[in-house]
Amino acid sequence: xxxxxxxxxxxxxxxxxxxxxxxxxxxxxxxxxxxxxxxxxxxxxxxxxxxxxxxxxxxxxxxxxxxxxxxxxxxxxxxxxxxxxxxxxxxxxxxxxxxxxxxxxxxxxxxxxxxxxxxxxxxxxxxxxxxxxxxxxxxxxxxxxxxxxxxxxxxx
Numbered sequence: 001x002x003x004x005x006x007x008x009x010x011x012x013x014x015x016x017x018x019x020x021x022x023x024x025x026x027x028x029x030x031x032x033x034x035x036x037x038x039x040x041x042x043x044x045x046x047x048x049x050x051x052x053x054x055x056x057x058x059x060x061x062x063x064x065x066x067x068x069x070x071x072x073x074x075x076x077x078x079x080x081x082x083x084x085x086x087x088x089x090x091x092x093x094x095x096x097x098x099x100x101x102x103x104x105x106x107x108x109x110x111x112x113x114x115x116x117x118x119x120x121x122x123x124x125x126x127x128x129x130x131x132x133x134x135x136x137x138x139x140x141x142x143x144x145x146x147x148x149x150x151x152x153x154x155x156x
Contacts, residue, residue, distance in 0.1 A: 044069035067123030090123040
């Protein structure tokens with residue numbers, strides 16, 4: 001589980017820790033505190049799947065990092081995750097907040113090593129296109145396209 005997000009995130013982490021204890025899952029679930037960025041790839045690579053159940057996501061860096069490490073992603077169908085997670089090709093997107101839907105998508109990956117391998121390979125290929133050089137070139141093209149257009153007469 002990733003780090004918390006603000007005070008409400010801390011409350012959620014505590015709630016989940018209580019659930020783990022109450023349900024006797026301490027031997028199956030490990031809560032890992034936030035780690036330095038340079039060691040995250042070790043955790044991504046050790047995972048069989050990465051869940052990103054965000055309520056909103058402007059870009060989806062966690063999904064991109066997981067994919068770059070070859071870890072299949074199951075993510076919410078929101079924001080930037082719609083661009084990063086190609087449903088059925090690089091991972092799965094889940095509409096809504098239904099835990100059963102996340103479980104089903106996760107189970108399909110865990111039950112099929114062939115599917116997990118395909119998602120892993122395609123995800124890593126897509127992630128490799130998100131280099132600083134590539135993104136800067138894309139942004140430069142956007143600005144060039146805008147600059148090439150005739151200015152709008154806002155006073156007309």
